[in-house]
Amino acid sequence: MRNGTAWKRSKAWPLALFVAMSPAGAVAQEPVQPPQELQSAVAAESTVESFTLDNGLQVVVIPDRRAPVVTHMLWYKIGSADEAPGKSGIAHFFEHLMFKGTSNNPAGAFSAAVAAIGGSENAFTSYDYTAYFQQVSPDALETMMRFEADRMRNLVLTEAVIGPERDVVLEERRSRIETDPGALLNEEMSATLYQNHPYGIPVIGWMHEMETLNRADAIDFYNRYYAPNNAVLIVAGDVDTATVRALAEKTYGAVPRGPDLPPRVRPTEPEQNTSRTVSLSDPRVSLPSYQKSWVVPSYTTAEDGEAEALDLLGEILGGGARSRLYQALVVQQGVAASVGSYYQGTALDDSSFTVYGTPRGGASLEQVEAAVDAEIERLATAGVNEQELERAKNRFVRSMIFARDNQSGMARMYGAALATGGTIEDVERWPDRIRAVTAADVQEAAKRYLDNKRAVSSYLLPAGEEKS
Amino acid sequence: MRNGTAWKRSKAWPLALFVAMSPAGAVAQEPVQPPQELQSAVAAESTVESFTLDNGLQVVVIPDRRAPVVTHMLWYKIGSADEAPGKSGIAHFFEHLMFKGTSNNPAGAFSAAVAAIGGSENAFTSYDYTAYFQQVSPDALETMMRFEADRMRNLVLTEAVIGPERDVVLEERRSRIETDPGALLNEEMSATLYQNHPYGIPVIGWMHEMETLNRADAIDFYNRYYAPNNAVLIVAGDVDTATVRALAEKTYGAVPRGPDLPPRVRPTEPEQNTSRTVSLSDPRVSLPSYQKSWVVPSYTTAEDGEAEALDLLGEILGGGARSRLYQALVVQQGVAASVGSYYQGTALDDSSFTVYGTPRGGASLEQVEAAVDAEIERLATAGVNEQELERAKNRFVRSMIFARDNQSGMARMYGAALATGGTIEDVERWPDRIRAVTAADVQEAAKRYLDNKRAVSSYLLPAGEEKS
Numbered sequence: 063m064r065n066g067t068a069w070k071r072s073k074a075w076p077l078a079l080f081v082a083m084s085p086a087g088a089v090a091q092e093p094v095q096p097p098q099e100l101q102s103a104v105a106a107e108s109t110v111e112s113f114t115l116d117n118g119l120q121v122v123v124i125p126d127r128r129a130p131v132v133t134h135m136l137w138y139k140i141g142s143a144d145e146a147p148g149k150s151g152i153a154h155f156f157e158h159l160m161f162k163g164t165s166n167n168p169a170g171a172f173s174a175a176v177a178a179i180g181g182s183e184n185a186f187t188s189y190d191y192t193a194y195f196q197q198v199s200p201d202a203l204e205t206m207m208r209f210e211a212d213r214m215r216n217l218v219l220t221e222a223v224i225g226p227e228r229d230v231v232l233e234e235r236r237s238r239i240e241t242d243p244g245a246l247l248n249e250e251m252s253a254t255l256y257q258n259h260p261y262g263i264p265v266i267g268w269m270h271e272m273e274t275l276n277r278a279d280a281i282d283f284y285n286r287y288y289a290p291n292n293a294v295l296i297v298a299g300d301v302d303t304a305t306v307r308a309l310a311e312k313t314y315g316a317v318p319r320g321p322d323l324p325p326r327v328r329p330t331e332p333e334q335n336t337s338r339t340v341s342l343s344d345p346r347v348s349l350p351s352y353q354k355s356w357v358v359p360s361y362t363t364a365e366d367g368e369a370e371a372l373d374l375l376g377e378i379l380g381g382g383a384r385s386r387l388y389q390a391l392v393v394q395q396g397v398a399a400s401v402g403s404y405y406q407g408t409a410l411d412d413s414s415f416t417v418y419g420t421p422r423g424g425a426s427l428e429q430v431e432a433a434v435d436a437e438i439e440r441l442a443t444a445g446v447n448e449q450e451l452e453r454a455k456n457r458f459v460r461s462m463i464f465a466r467d468n469q470s471g472m473a474r475m476y477g478a479a480l481a482t483g484g485t486i487e488d489v490e491r492w493p494d495r496i497r498a499v500t501a502a503d504v505q506e507a508a509k510r511y512l513d514n515k516r517a518v519s520s521y522l523l524p525a526g527e528e529k530s
Numbered sequence: 531m532r533n534g535t536a537w538k539r540s541k542a543w544p545l546a547l548f549v550a551m552s553p554a555g556a557v558a559q560e561p562v563q564p565p566q567e568l569q570s571a572v573a574a575e576s577t578v579e580s581f582t583l584d585n586g587l588q589v590v591v592i593p594d595r596r597a598p599v600v601t602h603m604l605w606y607k608i609g610s611a612d613e614a615p616g617k618s619g620i621a622h623f624f625e626h627l628m629f630k631g632t633s634n635n636p637a638g639a640f641s642a643a644v645a646a647i648g649g650s651e652n653a654f655t656s657y658d659y660t661a662y663f664q665q666v667s668p669d670a671l672e673t674m675m676r677f678e679a680d681r682m683r684n685l686v687l688t689e690a691v692i693g694p695e696r697d698v699v700l701e702e703r704r705s706r707i708e709t710d711p712g713a714l715l716n717e718e719m720s721a722t723l724y725q726n727h728p729y730g731i732p733v734i735g736w737m738h739e740m741e742t743l744n745r746a747d748a749i750d751f752y753n754r755y756y757a758p759n760n761a762v763l764i765v766a767g768d769v770d771t772a773t774v775r776a777l778a779e780k781t782y783g784a785v786p787r788g789p790d791l792p793p794r795v796r797p798t799e800p801e802q803n804t805s806r807t808v809s810l811s812d813p814r815v816s817l818p819s820y821q822k823s824w825v826v827p828s829y830t831t832a833e834d835g836e837a838e839a840l841d842l843l844g845e846i847l848g849g850g851a852r853s854r855l856y857q858a859l860v861v862q863q864g865v866a867a868s869v870g871s872y873y874q875g876t877a878l879d880d881s882s883f884t885v886y887g888t889p890r891g892g893a894s895l896e897q898v899e900a901a902v903d904a905e906i907e908r909l910a911t912a913g914v915n916e917q918e919l920e921r922a923k924n925r926f927v928r929s930m931i932f933a934r935d936n937q938s939g940m941a942r943m944y945g946a947a948l949a950t951g952g953t954i955e956d957v958e959r960w961p962d963r964i965r966a967v968t969a970a971d972v973q974e975a976a977k978r979y980l981d982n983k984r985a986v987s988s989y990l991l992p993a994g995e996e997k998s
Contacts, residue, residue, distance in 0.1 A: 147615060148797040150726075243803075250725065250804040257721035258618075258736060268726060268800040329616040332736040335711075336718040336988075337996075339807040343983070514996075515811070520804075528805075528982075 117319040118291025124298035132299030133470045134206045135195035137477040140287040143189040143260040151267015154187040164216035172209040191481035207313035243344035251520035289320020298473040343523035353418040354519045360409035362483040371503040376405035377454040397425035445505035459493045585787040586759025592766035600767030601938045602674045603663035605945040608755040611657040611728040619735015622655040632684035640677040658878045659949035675781035711812035719988035757788020766941040811991035821886040822987045828877035830951040839971040844873035845922040865893035913973035927961045
């Protein structure tokens with residue numbers, strides 16, 4: 063993403079993806095949510111359709127006829143976790159290069175065309191995918207497709223392009239990571255949590271490796287991964303499938319198929335046997351905070367129902383102001399200024415579950431951590447009650463309905479699922495699978511995964527405070 | 531190594547390598563050290579010679595005429611840190627496969643030939659190299675060369691060979707690692723210490739990856755790395771260079787050159803900004819212990835003199851009973867049962883410096899750690915005195931003289947140096963470079979590298995004891 067923080071790992075789809083994008087600003091142009099009854103009606107109408115072009119490009123059409131707007135998103139099944147060892151940052155660097163000129167269009171022509179019609183555009187890179195999108199009026203869809211199909215193959219990658227843009231991503235890293243103790247800590251927390259899997263490497267890349275990325279790396283990367291058979295096109299909005307198909311064939315259809323890629327098999331985690339901590343104290347930190355994470359299955363790697371149970375666990379334990387953690391630590395005990403939990407479900411490989419907290423008033427970080435641990439222990443021992451489970455399920459199912467009202471949110475939901483090994487049916491049946499989770503499933507997920515003996519805790523501390 | 535623990539990382543050459551091998555049992559057949567005066571005389575006599583065969587095999591001859599014994603060691607410049615992602619353990623697995631049959635010699639023939647003449651043999655795999663050696667009478671050298679050259683290219687790698695030997699290495703991992711909490715902890719400590727470099731992956735491999743190693747992996751590995759131009763032959767003992775050259779040309783000379791390999795460039799560490807801990811508590815642990823490590827330059831990556839300063843720092847701080855740590859914690863304060871420090875200098879890439887300790891009597895692990903920290907702080911603040919520096923230098927220089935008396939120790943010293951980017955001259959000038967280190971250099975190394983804000987501490991604890 064050029065303006066925002068979405069190269070950070072996106073959270074779980076469907077719910078959390080929608081939630082996670084809000085602060086990034088990238089979808090700030092979205093309409094305000096209409097009342098809930100209307101949303102339900104909208105949801106019932108949607109019929110998502112999909113087809114594949116001869117060159118392998120999968121196309122998904124999500125009808126949304128309420129306004130003359132269309133969201134055009136192209137997802138490549140390439141993210142930072144697919145990078146070769148020593149080449150961290152190339153996926154995100156390449157996202158930047160995609161905004162440079164092609165043999166048909168000079169640099170800036172695509173963006174100027176979007177701006178000229180009052181549209182918006184952006185892009186983002188994650189561990190498992192890289193995506194480009196524009197939101198425009200439906201009559202501009204063909205132009206968007208033409209530009210997007212053009213830069214899929216015709217980028218001009220000269221030294222004059224590569225060098226200055228590498229400086230841009232290096233500066234991006236400097237301003238976003240190097241100057242932010244919390245960001246530096248998060249990187250080393252991930253590097254500690256993942257002992258073997260490339261999710262331990264930051265999406266933006268390690269500085270010293272980004273510095274060495276060169277033209278040959280970029281060209282190799284482009285030729286290998288930027289091809290119709292490694293992409294998913296999502297078109298959401300005021301269009302019909304026949305139109306999308308005709309336009310896609312006319313534009314993307316002319317792009318030749320790329321190399322057949324091997325399955326996306328990355329090194330996986332060994333069994334973890336230790337508890338670990340990662341601490342950073344820095345004068346720029348005024349309020350201490352902590353985070354504790356565990357490696358857990360993702361929607362792609364989980365056994366049936368386990369990811370859904372982890373999603374509900376995250377919601378019941380620490381999803382918002384009605385959650386157990388918030389009620390106990392913020393409302394009742396008054397020890398925490400913030401506290402919560404979330405599950406990163408949308409991932410090709412095993413992912414993470416996280417709890418976090420910040421003390422309030424005279425409370426110490428240790429008190430907050432101990433109180434969070436106690437709530438986890440209570441949940442793992444005594445389970446969840448039917449009432450809170452139902453409430454959490456209802457919030458999730460409603461979130462899906464809300465999501466349907468958010469055109470680019472919907473596009474993101476399907477795109478992220480399809481780029482991480484999911485199917486359209488997986489997305490559509492997600493509410494049913496959430497409804498099927500039992501209280502015992504949620505308790506079992508907590509017992510099985512939230513084990514302090516295998517947790518990684520990170521502590522962000524003011525200068526002079528050391529974690530003993 | 532088939533019987534021993536030498537697939538664990540070897541310690542610094544020259545001194546520490548020699549020290550480190552002693553407990554492994556592999557060189558237990560070495561003669562007892564003669565008095566020191568004699569050793570000096572021996573050292574002065576040695577003239578190491580080197581030449582390269584047309585097929586790229588580097589041959590090093592180390593004369594040692596005191597007894598009718600010859601050490602024949604073949605070093606391949608391939609270790610676990612060169613393995614492809616997801617293929618951990620293949621280097622060590624391949625070491626095992628090298629003891630199987632070739633198209634010329636059935637399995638066991640080589641070992642039987644060594645045993646028949648009263649010789650000994652072994653092999654070991656490390657992060658940066660894999661080596662095979664025999665110690666025999668000089669008249670058997672040609673036979674050793676013939677067998678060793680034969681298995682360099684003619685191994686028979688059928689499924690019938692691969693499957694059962696994979697079971698052997700899996701069982702080796704089970705018996706050495708999975709049943710040993712300290713070994714499991716060490717693995718996760720390394721995985722935490724190295725956030726990007728493959729030294730974070732165990733030499734023996736992760737269990738779940740070892741289980742998938744197959745015939746295709748083995749054949750690829752063999753064809754890529756087992757070739758004369760990726761090997762160094764060390765012959766030490768009662769032989770002359772002309773004889774070794776004639777025999778080597780007759781045997782190894784017939785093996786064709788292998789593919790030209792790219793430089794051994796592995797992903798390197800990012801800047802580290804955090805302090806980290808790794809803890810394991812287990813009912814099998816009776817006495818707690820801890821270890822604290824830092825990533826530091828190796829002899830190959832260090833600026834001039836820095837590795838030598840780190841070696842002396844390890845020696846002055848915690849090298850044996852006269853070291854500061856031992857004197858302070860064991861002798862004076864009586865809080866530690868064991869304590870020490872060492873530098874892993876022999877490595878192709880940045881390596882580690884480690885302190886460790888175990889409490890005694892009523893002392894806690896925290897007390898031991900605090901006392902070690904205090905000694906480090908004292909050394910970094912006030913430096914070392916000339917007397918202790920001289921004593922440490924003398925011990926190192928003497929160790930080199932002792933090493934010269936140990937035929938296979940000498941062979942190992944040169945082999946390890948040459949397999950990790952060093953030269954014969956590097957080994958021979960090491961005593962001079964040690965002598966050149968100043969007290970300021972040692973203090974600077976401590977100040978620069980032994981920073982608690984970037985340390986990784988690991989805690990091995992009895993069941994029920996948790997590190998706060």
